[in-house]
Amino acid sequence: MHSTLGKYHLLFSLIKDIFTPKLFLSMQRTSQLLDKLEMPLTIEMTQKSRELAAQGHNVISLSLGEPDFDTPEFIKEAAKVGIDQNFSHYMPVPGYVDVREAICKKFKRDNNISYSPNQIVVSTGAKQSLANVVLSLIDAGDEVIIPAPYWVSYIEQVKIAGGEAVVIPTTMENDFKITPRQLKEAMTAKSRMMIFSSPNNPSGAMYSEQELRALAEVIATKKDFYIVSDEIYELIRYDQEHFSLASIPEIYDQVITVNGLSKGFAMTGWRLGYIGAPVWIAKACDKMQSQFTSGACSIAQRAAIAAVEAQPEQVGYMLTKFKERRDVMLKLLNAIPGFHVNTPPGAFYAFVEVTGALGKAFNGNKINSSLDLSMYILNHAHVSSVPGEAFGLDGYIRFSYAASLEDLIEAGRRIDEAIKKMS
Numbered sequence: 001m002h003s004t005l006g007k008y009h010l011l012f013s014l015i016k017d018i019f020t021p022k023l024f025l026s027m028q029r030t031s032q033l034l035d036k037l038e039m040p041l042t043i044e045m046t047q048k049s050r051e052l053a054a055q056g057h058n059v060i061s062l063s064l065g066e067p068d069f070d071t072p073e074f075i076k077e078a079a080k081v082g083i084d085q086n087f088s089h090y091m092p093v094p095g096y097v098d099v100r101e102a103i104c105k106k107f108k109r110d111n112n113i114s115y116s117p118n119q120i121v122v123s124t125g126a127k128q129s130l131a132n133v134v135l136s137l138i139d140a141g142d143e144v145i146i147p148a149p150y151w152v153s154y155i156e157q158v159k160i161a162g163g164e165a166v167v168i169p170t171t172m173e174n175d176f177k178i179t180p181r182q183l184k185e186a187m188t189a190k191s192r193m194m195i196f197s198s199p200n201n202p203s204g205a206m207y208s209e210q211e212l213r214a215l216a217e218v219i220a221t222k223k224d225f226y227i228v229s230d231e232i233y234e235l236i237r238y239d240q241e242h243f244s245l246a247s248i249p250e251i252y253d254q255v256i257t258v259n260g261l262s263k264g265f266a267m268t269g270w271r272l273g274y275i276g277a278p279v280w281i282a283k284a285c286d287k288m289q290s291q292f293t294s295g296a297c298s299i300a301q302r303a304a305i306a307a308v309e310a311q312p313e314q315v316g317y318m319l320t321k322f323k324e325r326r327d328v329m330l331k332l333l334n335a336i337p338g339f340h341v342n343t344p345p346g347a348f349y350a351f352v353e354v355t356g357a358l359g360k361a362f363n364g365n366k367i368n369s370s371l372d373l374s375m376y377i378l379n380h381a382h383v384s385s386v387p388g389e390a391f392g393l394d395g396y397i398r399f400s401y402a403a404s405l406e407d408l409i410e411a412g413r414r415i416d417e418a419i420k421k422m423s
């Protein structure tokens with residue numbers, strides 16, 4: 001009898017211990033690596049605006065980095081055929097051979113780069129393509145040069161690999177682009193990689209052929225220095241031709257070209273990205289990917305053939321709309337007191353210099369940073385945006401103009417009204 005009671009007592013105290021917060025918390029210990037990572041502010045801002053919307057507010061979302069169009073019909077049709085033809089089994093890790101062949105043709109046609117299928121790795125989004133490259137090439141202590149403003153995940157992926165990010169800041173005055181001199185000064189014996197995007201997210205900046213050739217001269221001086229050229233916004237450009245760094249023969253062996261379907265084909269949810277790279281780097285990415293996801297979604301891959309085989313003009317209607325919206329958005333933003341924006345040649349973002357609107361207050365709360373201002377605009381104008389801090393450049397806010405003209409005009413009106421309320 002006594003011993004049965006004793007057993008219950010023991011059981012009870014065990015259960016009690018399990019549910020005490022201390023033990024509970026120690027059970028929930030996450031890795032040191034995870035603790036070093038940031039949650040992308042882009043995703044956080046979107047989450048906050050969804051919460052406001054759930055409370056019944058009419059929130060205009062200009063924080064997300066995706067086209068507001070649906071995937072074109074001809075691509076959806078190709079996916080449906082893929083389903084009917086039972087493309088439902090595992091495939092080679094770097095992608096179906098015919099998909100990689102189609103990507104090679106696209107690289108030749110649009111970018112003047114010669115790749116063969118064994119130089120292509122298809123992944124679950126360009127984000128995974130980038131992660132594959134960074135994890136395959138970067139060791140602890142390697143330096144990775146990243147011009148700011150940069151896309152949020154570059155820095156975090158370098159951290160995961162144990163590398164050191166070396167940020168080169170740019171300004172609106174130099175159109176958010178680095179010069180060959182800045183690159184040269186940032187390079188050390190430890191420099192292993194540079195990651196950049198053109199067109200750029202968040203600034204929309206694009207490097208011209210001449211500017212890339214000048215950077216290539218510096219890159220060519222260090223043969224163990226690799227450049228990740230993120231060209232995911234290639235198709236979204238208005239006033240300038242796109243040029244690919246890997247088309248310069250002197251540095252072909254040093255460049256990894258990253259691209260994908262998310263932006264140009266309005267396929268963010270399909271998760272399809274790819275790289276073209278020297279064979280040994282493609283092989284390394286194949287090995288890395290084989291331990292995470294294996295091959296990318298079979299149906300998205302069948303759809304990818306239709307997308308990359310299409311002439312860029314087939315999705316030109318989106319570009320026409322984006323350009324119209326860009327021009328309206330720039331006018332609206334430039335008219336807001338303390339805001340200043342240049343004309344971005346690519347992508348679908350306005351990266352606004354807002355320092356003239358900082359240092360003011362509302363209801364006794366000081367608005368000192370672009371993060372404060374972005375939050376103020378969300379809470380008082382119900383317009384979501386992403387502060388420059390997310391992209392490594394304070395004093396700026398990114399507004400996406402991948403939204404209807406009606407929403408953009410209303411957003412401009414609300415932001416203007418909110419800014420004028422600060423004193």
Ligand code: PLP
Pocket residue numbers: 065124125126127128151197200201230232260261262268271272273
């Ligand atoms: N690179 C840049 C510059 C981006 O802006 C994004 C998405 O926002 C990506 C890569 C990732 O694209 P994906 O949707 O293919 O993973």
